[in-house]
Amino acid sequence: MLAVNDLEVHYQELRALRGVSLEVTQADLVALIGSNGAGKTTLLNTISGLIPAVKGQVSWRGNSILGFSADAICQEGIIQVPEGRKLFSKMTVGENLEMGAYLPTARAYIAENLQMVFDIFPRLAERRKQLAGSLSGGEQQMVAVARAIMARPQLLMLDEPSLGLAPVMAADIFQVVEDLNQRGITILLISQEVLHTLTIATYAYVLENGKVTLDGTAQHLLDDPRIKESYLGL
Numbered sequence: 751m752l753a754v755n756d757l758e759v760h761y762q763e764l765r766a767l768r769g770v771s772l773e774v775t776q777a778d779l780v781a782l783i784g785s786n787g788a789g790k791t792t793l794l795n796t797i798s799g800l801i802p803a804v805k806g807q808v809s810w811r812g813n814s815i816l817g818f819s820a821d822a823i824c825q826e827g828i829i830q831v832p833e834g835r836k837l838f839s840k841m842t843v844g845e846n847l848e849m850g851a852y853l854p855t856a857r858a859y860i861a862e863n864l865q866m867v868f869d870i871f872p873r874l875a876e877r878r879k880q881l882a883g884s885l886s887g888g889e890q891q892m893v894a895v896a897r898a899i900m901a902r903p904q905l906l907m908l909d910e911p912s913l914g915l916a917p918v919m920a921a922d923i924f925q926v927v928e929d930l931n932q933r934g935i936t937i938l939l940i941s942q943e944v945l946h947t948l949t950i951a952t953y954a955y956v957l958e959n960g961k962v963t964l965d966g967t968a969q970h971l972l973d974d975p976r977i978k979e980s981y982l983g984l
């Protein structure tokens with residue numbers, strides 16, 4: 751479905767991605783793990799069309815999308831939930847959700863999608879009229895995920911959705927991500943909560959210093975001594 755090939759991205763002198771290749775197959779829940787500064791966000795932002803690549807390929811359903819605008823990539827059904835939520839804080843929860851459905855393909859399904867979102871996040875239904883900026887951190891993260899669902903993603907890319915959340919809330923978010931995948935949404939999940947992530951993922955990549963150093967089925971990675979030592983502290 752999505753194929754990234756030998757992707758190279760620089761910030762001036764800094765080589766943030768050094769020939770990254772990765773694949774996401776339809777219906778998969780693929781995890782991307784790696785420590786701070788490894789290049790995870792850079793990779794998502796490049797796929798989303800927010801950052802240009804120096805070289806390499808990004809193809810979607812067999813066609814190159816590298817160089818497409820961020821808007822065109824959204825229209826292809828690739829939707830990103832950015833690091834740090836980025837909600838419209840002066841707008842209500844309901845208005846934020848409607849903003850997610852601005853694409854014509856999503857507009858037509860607004861009522862149906864709202865129903866699904868409130869089904870997944872009953873807490874948001876209760877807070878529909880509340881200003882997004884006044885929600886708790888975990889609730890704001892739910893709105894960010896819900897807003898992306900309103901866009902009817904074919905590929906949902908989540909950048910550290912559990913960052914800064916209390917363990918119970920983080921567990922809820924992972925549960926939702928797994929649930930969305932079971933509803934048929936293909937997912938690319940960035941997370942530093944390696945154990946949780948590998949428990950729900952089907953396949954995973956480890957990114958270190960702009961390079962993929964390890965990949966395999968999530969189960970395989972959970973059993974890998976390098977993962978146990980470096981990421982699970984075992």
Ligand SMILES: Nc1ncnc2c1ncn2[C@@H]1O[C@H](COP(=O)(O)OP(=O)(O)OP(=O)(O)O)[C@@H](O)[C@H]1O
Nearest residue numbers: 761764766784785786787788789790791792793833
């Ligand atoms: N806009 C930018 N300008 C210059 N350097 C940047 C920029 N954005 C990121 N970098 C650098 O690129 C490298 C990769 O950053 P990136 O944000 O992709 O890492 P990350 O894996 O998402 O890290 P984290 O887990 O901390 O979010 C880092 O060394 C970072 O300092």
Ligand SMILES: [Mg+2]
Nearest residue numbers: 790791792833
């Ligand atoms: Mg990041």
